[in-house]
Amino acid sequence: MGDLFVLAISCIFINNILLAQYLGNCPFLGTSKKMETAVGMGMAVIFVLVMAGSLTWIVNEYLLKALDVVYLQTVSFILVIASLVQFVEMFLKKSIPALYAGLGIFLPLITTNCAVMGVCLINIKEEYTFIEALVTSFAYAAGFALALILFAGIRERILLARVPKPLQDTSIGLITAGMIAMTFMSFKGMV
């Protein structure tokens, strides 16, 4: 139990998916201009990543390894993620319209979010057990949401500041992200 807790903490803070592993940066810059969209995207990623992480683990263990076709990993994982996203979208639309209204537009974007695919691949590469894979998937997604929401908060403030012209928009966004990454580096000695 203690091990799992340490694993979760290290995934959220020390190996933060956005700021230390460089995954999922396109939605990080794309959806962080407003707090609401950042929260929506963060929640959608947590939702999908936990499911994708466990599903791809099962596919890898009981289908690819059993049939000895591990070289199909990339193709099968992207198909699992794409169909999962599609399925989740249809399910939410039908049965939980309120949640769909909140997450709806972010769901299709998640297919090309490399954080989802990246975490699935990390789980396999590190040879985690099913429970560990479940915990890391959740923790990485939570780390993603945390960094995204923090960043959106700062970016809303930057809108009010007078930024020099060539630095505007993405450029200042990246530099800000670099500074947040620096603060996250100081978590390194924690575990």
Add this chain to the structure above:
Amino acid sequence: MAQSIAKEFTKGLWAEIPPFRLVLGLCPTLAVTKSVENGIGMGIATTFVLVFSNLLISLLRNVIPSKVRIACFVVIIATFVTIVELLMQAYTYELFLKLGIFIPLIVVNCIVLGRAEAFAGKNTPILSVADGLGMGIGFTLALASLGTVREILGNGTLTIWGGTPIFEMGANFMPFKFMIEAPGAFIGLGLMLCMMNLIGKK
């Protein structure tokens, strides 16, 4: 004809160079540019996937039903990524280990899917190959330049294909270690974007 091929090819090199002008494909840009060598390797792998997926998608553009086109594109791209992965594992094993999970992640690189959707799905095979090649070379140049800056400042050297460094800072140079860590990647790319904006402004 020759003119339009040249136009599609050169737009990827400056006017629409990814990831500076088209802010897509940031993850590999930030992650693998700790050194020039990794940057160039990643750029070439992406170029290969871009050219061949563009070619196949544009050949099949009248066959693929538009409702399921994204799924078809993704499968085609994933196939070429698998080919690259196996080729790199066979011939450039060291680079394969260094790039790690970022090779399979070319599948979700927005540049590749973006070009498939915006260009190859609507244009002839020859133009699509020119577009893919231009974008790929532009991406390689961008990765190489960011890699050069980060490696020189962060490590004090410049090394291509193993062996001895082709350039070294003097003995008194203290490397900025943070340039090869995550914050350096973000700040380096941010400053390069700023420079591109300064040069590009008319």
